[in-house]
Each structure stands twice: as structure tokens, then as C-alpha cells.
Amino acid sequence: MALNDLAPVARNEDGIALALGILKQRFGDRFQTGAALRAQHAHTTTYIPAQLPDGVLFAQDADEVQAAVEVCAAHRVPIIPFGTGSSLEGHVNAPGGGISIDLSQMNRIVAVHAEDLDCVVEPGVTRSQLNTHLRDTGLFFPIDPGADASLGGMAATRASGTNAVRYGTMRDNVISLEAVMPNGRKIVTAKRARKSSAGYDLTRLMIGSEGTLGIITQLTLRLAGQPAAITGGVCPFPTLEAAVNAVILTIQIGLPVARIELVNQLQMRSMIDYAGLDLPESPCLFVEFHGTEAGVAEQAETFAEIAGELEGGPFIWSARAEDRSRLWKARHDAYWAALTLRPGAKGISTDVCVPISELADCIVETEADIAENGLIAPIVGHAGDGNFHVLVLLDDTDPAEIAAAEAFIERLNLRALAVGGTCTGEHGIGQGKMAFLEMELGGAVDVMRSIKTALDPDNIMNPGKVLRV
């Protein structure tokens, strides 16, 4: 379904030719049209075929973005914003050609307001760059989607990751955005106050719009205080249901867990070998608490009790950074560990998110589906949010395997939708999930379409993504 449903975008050959000439003249060597560079900007991390832009502009500031958008708007040429290219649903593909605007050189940290717990950054700043910069301030930016993504891209895709259960997603951690809109106008969506009820929430409208409504050129982000103490550890459970029930209880009693990651049996098998973990081959929760020294110890003990009540455990936890780093490195390397389950295969990552009361059933049914269809596909989940990922290991040169993976992903999405879930908790829609979005929200997609058409009547902003217009 995903593949067949790619939205075609007609090429505007004349407009593209004109824009290429103007941009070359205006930007010289920072505007490139070589095939290798164009291919690099259209890699999709999926099995969706690459669709190359016609040129790549390395923008250095918001005025340049604005100038480029004005050229593209005048000639009705598609614009595809590019951060680090780590998005997962074909977001940077160029189905109608056009100009990729690479924002990686817009990587200045403009201001850190430590007293206000906020900072102002350009969109090409990556989360690790920001956190390195913040190291001595006692503050950090908590959103960690796994990849060292750009903050502009993370906002555009409404990214989240392992500690969203405690700190929220990009939705919750952006105070304001500056963006260049499809008509070339630059707007600021909000002031720097921590909250506001002044008008429509354009900040949240841009977050998750995947570059289809405008290009983010600056972000004001909320920062969190670095916790005084951290405890963390791994807890095995006899069954996946028991592990999920431990998550539900943890959340329900209000234990302020910072991370609570579910790893299924197959994924654990790969990680035990890959990272040399001394753990049983059974579903596990990787858990972390942030707070005061006394607080995090109390929280870890409370979690151990919960796990014990559900016949899980032992919960081996530690306040020592070395011990925790080793465990979280194993969790972060889950992708590489999983690849060892089928050497030479490509890993295609997909995600859904369901109410947590439905999480155990949804994963158990998905495991059965995987087994019945002979797939190799381990599962990890941000269980506190009901969000899980399946990594399908396949030979992406084999059409039959691609078809089987697509059919599986379709069943997975329908299963999530059937229990009140969403087709994506954090990867976004891109090219891959447009049909599922329609199934999920129906008439609401028409409202999105009205907004898209009002703001971008010529459909030049990342066309062929999120919505058919």
C-alpha cells in the first residue's frame, strides 16, 4: 500500500530550469547540481525509491532561505528542506524534482538564556551539538530520537524518543519558531514567554508539518535542568504482558520515570550477543529515573517492587554512570544488534503508537504475525507512551520480500488504528504513510488540506508528503 500510494508530483520543467539558473547566479558554489550530491539529499532510509532534487542549496541564514523560497515561489518550483537526512518515511525525496535546501550550515547557537531555561538555535544545530554546548550550564535539551538529528528536522517531524515519557516530545519543548512561509514571508510564531494564549498555535501547527507549510529557520527551545542524580537498570520479565503491565502500573502511580524502554525477546537475543549483556533471553524493560539522590533511589526501589509483583526481576539498577552508560549503549545500539540477526539484510524501521492498555495485545499479535509470515523483525518500544518500532530485516533487492514487508506494515497499522492508536508515534507521515493518515483521521485530513492549500496554493513546499492536494 505504502509504495503504490506515493503521491505523484508533476515536474514543472520550465520553472525548474529558470530557478536553477537564478539560484546558481545568486549563490555560486553553494548551489550544487552534481548527481552524487543530489542523490545524497534524496536517500530515504526506506524501500521507497530515491527521487532526486534538481539542485541543492546550502543556505547560510534565514535571508538566504527567504531569497531561495521567493525564487521557487515565483517559478512554482518544489522546495525540500533538508537537515541531516535521518527521517524515516521518505521525507527528503523529491517526487517532482525541485530544490533541496540544506540547512546544515545554519548551525549557530544564537543565545542561551539560562535563567529562563531556554535557548535560541538555528535549524541545522544537532541535538548533540546543543547538549555539548550546554554542558556547563546545568541545563540540557531532553529530546533524543536516537539519531543525531538536526533540531529543525526534529521539530518538522515532531520527533520524540526514549525520554518523551518524562520530558514530552518536540511538541512540548519548542517555545517559538521563525519560519519562511511558502509566499516567502518570514514569520515568528510566538514570543519567548513560557506560555501564551495569544492567537492560534502556529508553533504547534508547524511542528510535525514535515516542511509542507514552510521552512523553519530558527527555534526557541525549552531546556531542562540536568538531574542531580540518575538511577537506571534493566529488568527482565517472564512475558511481554508482564513487562507492559509493569509500565502501566509505573505510570499510573505517578512514578516520574525518565525512560522506560521495552525490548522484546528477539531483540534481546541480538543485544545479548552484540553487547555481551548478562541477561536472560526474555522481554526486558530498560528503566531510568532522574531526580535527587534520595528521590531516584526511592523510585528505583518502588519500580523493583512493581516488577516483583508481576513476577519480573531481578531489577538490577545502579546510580553509577559507567554501569548505566553500558546498558544504554546496548539499547542505543539495538539497530546494529538487530542487523546481526540477518547479516546483509537492510533494516526498515516502522512505528505505531497505541493506548498503553492495548500495547501488550498489539505487540503479541504483531509477534504472531511476524512468525506466521516468516519475517525477521525485532521490536523495541517507548513503552511509557505506547509507542513501538518494528525493524523488518529484508533483502531490498527482492520484490517479493518488499511486498511481504509492505503487507505486514499495512496489517500493523490497521491493528494499531483498530484499538485507538495512530499510524505513527514519532516517525511522521512522509511519503510512506499518507494512506494510513487518511484511514486514521478521515475528515480531519480535509481540514489539513484546506490549511495546506490556503498557505501554499501552488503546492511548492515539500510536495507529495503528508497530504494529497
Next chain:
Amino acid sequence: MALNDLAPVARNEDGIALALGILKQRFGDRFQTGAALRAQHAHTTTYIPAQLPDGVLFAQDADEVQAAVEVCAAHRVPIIPFGTGSSLEGHVNAPGGGISIDLSQMNRIVAVHAEDLDCVVEPGVTRSQLNTHLRDTGLFFPIDPGADASLGGMAATRASGTNAVRYGTMRDNVISLEAVMPNGRKIVTAKRARKSSAGYDLTRLMIGSEGTLGIITQLTLRLAGQPAAITGGVCPFPTLEAAVNAVILTIQIGLPVARIELVNQLQMRSMIDYAGLDLPESPCLFVEFHGTEAGVAEQAETFAEIAGELEGGPFIWSARAEDRSRLWKARHDAYWAALTLRPGAKGISTDVCVPISELADCIVETEADIAENGLIAPIVGHAGDGNFHVLVLLDDTDPAEIAAAEAFIERLNLRALAVGGTCTGEHGIGQGKMAFLEMELGGAVDVMRSIKTALDPDNIMNPGKVLRV
């Protein structure tokens, strides 16, 4: 400025006459046109003159709302959604007449999903009704804007209140909305999963749109676990700056304070008399912590240390519910206490929100402005968010006093905007702050206008509020 800038809305006499007839026929006694009832639905809690709707419909379910919207859309008749009428910027006024849709009878609690920490409610459910219903579940809905507002109205105005510093605002605590759009179509903005990156964030677009984009007919809300233990107390400070610095330090070290309310000297004077508080007449912080028994005691001690470093204190705190209730009753009764400062006067509440590093200066300058202009206007603030309220006590039959209050409010808003603040942290724009919204966000307001025009081309949804179209 506020008064002179009310956006006029032309009356569509023929359309209104037709709609009145159709609605009377369709809804019988649940559609009322008596003057008293219409006046009740246009009270503004401001000095903006009341502008009455032509009829009031007491809707009983979403289908009825949809039917009424279809009638009004067909005849281009304004629709003004009404919850409890506790909004503060003329939101329920009917400048072009039309139909007030009273949602108070849509007050069913549809479902409580305790395992998922969410619930589904109709828009007329009030926050105290919901929390009474939840009492035995171990859960609660944390947003408390002061008034016992309806949850639909709270979403529509992006309400927050005393514990937003810990639990966020309505923006953060709504998972999904059902809404009837201006064309009469009913949409659902999201599924019930705790997070999603599926398409544009229509949930957040509707939150804070003040009824100008559609009528909320159902809400899925996030619930929080009732804290196992609570500590709270009051701490006096020698100066307002010292109190604000204590707030900044508290937030910066990551102390998870649940409430941290600033009360200025004049407001304290009124409260000491009104509630019989044994406290000095100096700026105070009312503080509360939610957590485990050991955690909240530790947090209160840490706060006492912070206060001491800033020459504040003593911080008298207690874990006993009776002691805390007495204090918070005093804080909640601040409005009534303030009225005693000028018996017979009307209290007009306004709010702004600034980065917390600017809060002390902004309040000190505002106090000086109040003194220079001979106003009586105490101040309370949700200091952890940088949000504060000024209650101007005036004789609202005296045009000179109204003009002085308006001029003061204009200076207050400009002062907040000048330091990166917003013209409203939680009251919204309504009729009163449209000019300030334009000053605050400039070109972004044009984007809001494009969205409004795309979704409501005939401007029937709460016209004359938020935006000029």
C-alpha cells in the same frame, strides 16, 4: 485601545430572522430568545459593553450542534459557543448578533480509561465535576484556572492556572478533540494514543482558537496520578525581586514544584485582613509540592534553603491537608480579598506573561505605574511561568476611570511585549486584545487570518474575536 479597537461585525438581519425561525421549530423550548437569557449569555466580565446574541440554543449532543451549525452556515449567521461564561476578554459577546450555543447540558463523562490515564468528556463538563467523578480512581485532571470553568471552554481559550508550572496548560493535557467545523462537518483531530506524529496538529490548532474555527463537542484528556503526598506553605520575602529570584532558582535546579504563586504587597494586605492570615505585609510565595512522602518533605526543605539564601522566610510548610487548604483558600479568594481594597468597585482582571528573568522588573515597573497613576490594582502571579494578573479596581460607570484603566492596560501590554513577553498568558485575545496580538506577532497574524478564512470563509464562528478578517 482595547475598547476603541473592537472589531465591528455587520448584522445579517435576514439570515438571523430565518435561522431563528428554523431553530425554534427544530429545538422548541431548548431554543430561547428572551432578553434576560440572552443578556446572561453576553456578560463579559470586562468593561466591554454587552452585545447580546439573538437566541440561545441549549444543545444536548454533537448532532444537535452540527444541525445548528448547518442552519447558521446556510444563512451566514454568527455562532458563539458558550460554556460557563467565565472567560475574561469578551469571548461570549455577540457583536453581530447570532446564536449562542450553550453547551452546559453536554456534560456527560463518556469514559474513564484509568489504565491509559485518560478520559473522554463532553465540553460542558466542568473541571470540578470531572475531579469529583475521578475521586476514587487515584487520578485527577490537573488544570485549575480558578473559575469552575467548562472543559470545552478551557480548551477553547488554552486555559492554565496555578499548577501549570508542573502539569502544563490545556495545550499539554488534551489528547484529542471532536469538533464541528464551520461547514457543519464533524471531525476528530487525533486518536487516543498518548503521542502521535500523524499530520498537522489540529488538536493544538483548535486549542486557543476561542471558538473562531469550530465548536468543540468532545475532549479526550490526559489525567495525572493523584500525588501520594503533598506539602505546601507560604514564604514571605523582603522584596519582590527576592521572591522572583527564589522562583528562578527553584525552576533552574529542577525542583518539581507543583504551584509557586507570587502575591504582591498590596494583594497580601487585602488577604491578611480578609482571610485572617498571620503573615507580614510583604511579597509572598505560596508553594506546593506533589510526590512521595519523602520526596515532598525533601523538596520543601530545599525550597526553604533557597528562600533563606535570598533573605526570605521563614517558609512555614505543612503536609497536613487542613493547613494547606486554609492557605490555598486564601490564595483562591484573592479576588474577593482584593475587592475589599475599594468597596463597591468592579475588578477587571488582565494578564501578561514574560520570560521569568524579566518578571521582577516587569512587576516592579508595573507597581510604579499603578502608584503614579493613582490606581488601586493588586497583583498575583503564576510566577513559575512568568505569568501575572493585575486586578484593576474601578468604578465602571466613570468613563475617566475606564480610560485610565485602558491606558494602564496598554502600557502593561507594551511593557510585556518589549521584553519578549506575550499580551496574554492564559486569558486569551477575545475582543479585548486584538490590537495587542497584531503588535505581538505581526505577519504571523496574517497566517492565522489565512487559516481562519480557509476554514470559515463566511466568518460565522465567533466573529469579532481574536482576528480581524
